[in-house]
Amino acid sequence: MTRVLYLIACAAGPAQYLDRAVRLAQGRGWEVCVILTPSAAAWWEPRMGELERLTGHPVRFRYKLPWEKDALPKADAMLVAPLSCTSLNKWGAGIADTVALGIPSEAVHMGVPVAVMPFFNQAQAAQPAVPRxxxxxxxxxxxxxLGEDGYEPHPPKTGDARAFPWNRALDAMERLMRPGKADCSP
Known part of the structure; x- marks a missing residue:
């Protein structure tokens, strides 16, 4: 039985290397579907076909129109990575103005395991909205x-997008899939 992972990326540095995450997840036996924020889609626009060929699915970056059918299979799990500081705070405030935030914000309340790994700097992390x-x-x-078990915010202007810990994010997301092992604590 194939497991379906929605890999959802915001416009943060590691999104440039999303194809690496797709290949890593596929190597773990996942069928991967990619969903992007509109800004991340703009980054990938010249190479969008590459992601579609790699996954075998269209890349979603906008809400579908009322008469359009769902283009993606049902997700067994979702990984939002990289999650930008802006998207973290929008989602935390209940704002789902992009398909990349709307889908996981509903899914978590429908029993779908959702993990997120942010990528932002220490100055952004110092904003009072972040811990809330x-x-x-x-x-x-x-x-x-976020923190020791995930991504540690980097000093401003020093983030290494290429070194984003995709495997750590996938490991944590897969732990959520194990019965009785879900851990949503810090």
Missing amino acids: SVEALRSQGVRVL
């Missing part, structure tokens, strides 16, 4: 991988 947003997501059952 992290707590809001965790209280809903989202596994937020």
Whole structure:
């Protein structure tokens, strides 16, 4: 039986290397579907066909129109990575103005395991909204991988997008899939 992973990326540095994450997840036996924020889609626009060929699915970056059918199979799990500071705070405030936020914000309340791994700098992490947003997501059952068990915010202007820990994010998301092993604590 094939497991379906929605890999959802925001416009943060590691999104440039999303194809690496797709290949890693596929190597673990996942059928991967990619969903992007509109800004991340703009980054991938010249290479969107590459992601579609790699996954065998269209890449979603906008809400579908009322008469359009779902283009993707049902997800067994979702990984939002990289999650930008802006998207973290929007989601934490209940704002789902992009398909990349709307789908996981509903899914977590429908029993779909959702993990997120942010990528932002220490100055952004110092914003008072960040801990409130992290707590809001965790209280809903989202596994937020921030800090020692996930991504440590980097000093401004020093983020290494190429070194984003995709495997750590996938490991944590897969732990959510194990019965009785879901851990949404910090």
